[in-house]
Amino acid sequence: MGEETLIVEQIKKEEKKKEREIEAIMEIYTSFNNTLVHVTDMSGKTIAKVTGGMVTKQDRLKANPTIGMFISKRVEETMKELGIKNLYVRIRAQTGNPAPGPGANSVIKSLSRAGFKIINILDTTRIPRGGPKKKGGRRGRRT
DSSP, rough: OHHHHHHHHHHHHHHHHHHHEEEEEEEEEOSOOOOEEEEEESSEEEEEEHHHHOOOOGGGGGGGGHHHHHHHHHHHHHHHHTTTTEEEEEEEEEESSSOTHHHHHHHHHHHHTTTTTEEEEEEEOOOOOOOOOEEEEOTTOOO
């Protein structure tokens, strides 16, 4: 009896190794005009890339939270085919903006509801540090 239980436990461990959850990196770029989602594997190969323009035809809706849900639905289909279950999320807003656009939160929320495990969320928004001279002259832009 003791040998049989050991064999069963070994088989279960091997099955767990086969069911190993594959990880991917999801990069979300959100401006106030559009939302772009780019999913890569851990080495950097592109798995899926969906933008707001691929989902809707109206320009004014591309940054909408509802369109973010449709984007995540499309990305979800391709990831489930490949067996990806864990995600590292990187959110990036436009350079200098304090907050990402409205589509980012809805993308993450709908993917977590779909059963994906979000391991990490990083904000990779670029911060201007000096840089070239702003236009407008010495006295600034006069309105």
